[in-house]
Amino acid sequence: MFFDMMPFDNLHDIPGAENAYLVGGCVRDRLIGLRPQDFDIAAPPPVRDFAEHIARRIGGHCVELGKPGRQVIRIVSGRPQVDVAPINGPSIESDLAKRDFTINALARRLSSGEIIDCTGGIRDLEQKIIRMVSDQSFIADPLRLLRTYRLAAILNFRIDTATSAAVARHADKIRNVAGERIRLELFKLLEVENACLRLEQMSRERLLFAVIPELEPLVGCLQNRHHAFDAWIHTLKVVEEMEAILNRPPRLLSAADSPALSACLKGGIPVLLKISALLHDIGKPATRKIIHTKGPVFYGHHETGAEMAEAVSARLRFSVHETRIVTQIIRHHLGPLRLWIQAEKGALSRKAVTRFFMRCETLTPLILLHALADHRGKRPRGTLPEDDFSRFILNLLTAYFTEYQERKNRRPLLTGHDLISEFDLKPGPDFKFILNRVEAARLSGEAVTRENGLEIVSELLKTCIGDRQPGIDTPSGRTKTGLPHKKRGGDRPG
Template sequence: MAGEDSHPGRATAPESPSVGFAVEPVALELGRRFVDAGFELSLVGGPVRDLFLRRKSPDLDFTTNATPDETLSIVKGWADAFWEIGRDFGTIGLRKQGFQIEVTTYRAEAYDPESRKPVVAFGTSLEDDLERRDFSMNAMALRLPSLELVDPFGGVRDLHAGVLRTPGAPEDSFSDDPLRMMRAARFASQLKVDVAPEVRDAMTAMAGRISIISAERVRDELVKLVNGDAPRVGVDLLVDTGIADVVLPEVGALRLEVDEHHRHKDVYQHSLTVLEQAAALETGPDGPVPGPDFVLRFAALLHDIGKPATRRFEPGGAVSFRHHDVVGAKLVKKRMRELRFDNETIKSVARLVELHMRFYGYGDAGWTDSAVRRYVTDAGPLLERLHRLTRSDVTTRNQRKADRLSFAYDDLEQRIAELAEQEELAAIRPDLDGQQIMQILGVPPGPVVGRAYRYLLEERMENGPASEEEARAKLLAWWAGQPEEAVDQERTVKQKRTVKEEKESE
């Protein structure tokens, strides 16, 4: 029997041996509309799984024996809005009371082994529809409005056990859609579940199949994995099964950084620890780095990927990785472009990787105010993320060394705060703008203005803010020292523009 719980308006489904859950009223209302019209409707997949996990699902997914045309006739006049973009795949989308809803006709999909896309055929059975789904915990349905749980593949059992299994043979499931292997790693990260041995074995055997999946789909799964509650687990699964060798080979390559003499730390395990520590330093929604923050986490994972290419064995057995930060930033850009990330995200992650070693000079010798200004200016809007990445990069077991680095960074942050109060570091500009430079030097727009601007910015960095008169004197002294040919070029440019303007005015 359906009953009432502590949420007014929500009905409670029949409990499994230890789990009860509440269904949104809008789902029950939609279920009644379909039944009244002579059709079946079931809440399905992730939303059902999330009910057992007591998580609020952002979307509601339903499956039905009604065709798309029949679904449209039922929701028209009831939905706040609807759309038919997925109609060819049997899906009608709609919005009701703030919920994003998808209703999909029972499907029986077949896949071309060499294709990225399914061939869609409509089915007639809820059980058959569930069998084609990716994992047993996602292959559960709740009939509406009766709240009858349909769980033919042991999804509740697997949820209780914290194990990820497929409804049928994992090889068949992954052959149908290889992206499901990425999804397995994503769920390991998001839900903190273990992957069944047979699923892991199939992922390992079929890792190469990921190569037929579009970069965009791989990217989207990777973002969800990295933003999960246990990203280390998900990444480790990709690496152990060989899938990372296809989608993120630079991370798998870090395992090569353990030599037989153990002269230096395991860079791969270090990177996973940095990822965990960076995620732990994210803030709440009102803080400077609200979590989960993909840019910070991905930079933490990739910050050392330049090491394999820069590894050198020095005399005496030491190992060095000179300029691995610069090399790593270039590799980050290349990989993220291949994964079709947007330019801003690529730029941000690469910049953090490039800057992650900058602090270590501060720990060895005190920085001038000029160096602190450069650190802040180079980081720009990424400064708060850089703070967290740099702190996360300390994984040494030597507590004295860890404390020394932590104290040094505390000191740097304090100096940044003090200088920021005095100089507005976040928006450092030269003491004169481009218009003032042109007016003082009597030159038109051109290369010399850019050079003068950079000179004044360098002065601002090195010596702090100056008055307008001081900046004017510096600019004129710089101009007096410019080669005569550069001055003549600017005069020539000015004369040509004057002649052109005179002709145009005639």
């Protein structure tokens, strides 16, 4: 039943091996035919000398880790990571009884290969069940509440009824766990292809709402006629649709650009797309209003949601990079819909599309994929055939990777030096506005030469700024560039 436990097959004769054991996940994984990523060994204390024997045998060196009173020796080599820790209790059986799940409460004696199973772990592996050893394990370390669903997702096991009930009883204890530990466990869960199923289970046991309380007000938050579900069911549907998209990224109209889309989805990006889908509508309950002619509306929920998502990211210790991606996707997630509404009216210009690309920059493909999942999550799965909106999103993706990216790599038509030398303008806050207008015209294909750029500046100075110097004499109700202030608009079918 046990096979290929290198580098441990040649450790049976080292001093102390008869009372030392491989324990936990490495035993579990090998019993079900998986290759362990690391190995844990439990041995009688003190463990330093025993760890040194192993290090010499496998060609590594020891590094001492752990807290005072709980020494852990890590053996670093070119092989998988090995941690050696003291047996927790008077015997290996007492150690295993303190572990989280029966499938992790397994040990293999180093000297003989004998399997020790005192909690029924092998039976649960055969039946594909996640079962707690005791609900005391959740009290000892509440992070195990979240690990329940992560293991179920990774192994595709079901969670037994008593364990689910214990999670529900102890769910609030997860609030006592450090944010960075929760983040690590949550991200590992979201790396799995079918994580949405586990998120839904976590919400039933209230654990997900204990981890992210901002999600709970979505339950029962009714939406407008464009939605078949309340905001919470819609959120789960969007995560589900996002997973479907990630498992099979859409083929673009230009097949040559599909690799470019795939390159955008490398590393941890799929996890951040799922997090964004999970959080994208958390601003809706706070912004919900009823308008007689429209029903429920959620004006500004994208901005409110981005601010709330930033608070979630800080609490769970997301990196600056992760926080930026999640909050920007949420902040701009209505952009593609607004472009579509303009297209329906026959009023969509190339410049409007270009400005959207410029606002979102490298996150554009992620925001467009989110918009596709958001759209598909409004109705029951399978009832929404490939439609005009989906084709519109694919068109935008193709345009971004072909026209926009190709033009973006060229030099700009004008710089600030041109504004000074050609128009005798003084550097100021209007420079960025003017140069952005010229750049938008270049990227949309409306301006291709330096002379085109100079003409745009001349027209801007006449119509927006007039005879005054940029940044001076701002009229009431206008920006420093002379343009009307933006009003916070509605978001139609959110």
